Amino acid sequence: MTSKMLAEKVNTLFSLPDVALRVNELLNEDTCNNADLVAVIQHDPALTAKLLKIVNSAYFGFSGKIDTISRAVTMIGQKSLRNLVVATTVTESFKGIPEHLVDMNTFWYHSVTSGVLARLLAKLCHRQDCERFFIAGLLHSIGKLVFFSVYPKQSALILSLKDQGEAVMTAKEKETFGFSHAELGTELLKQWKLPATIWAMIASQLDPFKSTESVDDACILYIAAHIADKIEPCAKQEIDFEEPELDYDAPVFRHLQLNEDNLAPLIQEASFQAFDILSFMRPQASVIF
Known part of the structure; x- marks a missing residue:
């Protein structure tokens, strides 16, 4: 399939x-x-x-x-x-997703934070139609939810590899299903008739430099999700929107000329905006803050 x-x-x-x-x-x-x-x-x-x-x-x-x-x-x-x-x-x-696979409040916290960060990064990088970046960030992981719902046993095995990193988990997705959550999410957004300016970012989020539409757009989404991962809450850590440890020498950061000086205030602003959006979209997730 x-x-x-x-x-x-x-x-x-x-x-x-x-x-x-x-x-x-x-x-x-x-x-x-x-x-x-x-x-x-x-x-x-x-x-x-x-x-x-x-x-x-x-x-x-x-x-x-x-x-x-x-x-x-x-x-x-x-x-x-x-x-x-x-x-x-x-x-x-997205209701009825197995609770042992994902905490939906944390999932939407991460997704909203990714969206807010992507929008702010797009403005910083002077991209056109910055609102589309929020939707791309918000929806970049919905392919995972489909996997969790349709293939819970296989998904549990993939999640067991989380400590080995996203690349290992993605490779296991492709080995197990024949495609990644990014590819699946892209196809679902096409079914929803969202424009290519949104789903193209999701299609290339795992390897932005291979984007056939816009490398800049794909890099923005990649960085937004990466930062959101680093400030994602969990039961064993306090939430801190102070600047997370980032590798500014990585190609995606160099490509967009991003550094500590221009990212630190952006990450702080993201905390306020993400709280606002969550309180309206999913109030139960906003209590994570």
């Missing part, structure tokens, strides 16, 4: 809510306008409330209060609003 075949097989099990799928469909149409998006979103009062909370949070930092979805889409744009819809609904798509 290929990664595409598995993604198609589980698409009904791990599908975005209808409102998110409809918003994606609208954005893929040339005739989409703000009124169309607003009409779809406002049919879901709970989603509307979450979106307005995020738009008014430190994540965007607007000075005045934004109290309608119509105003929100005017301020942040259609693509950014679509990304927020996906972000606030995606946690509903």
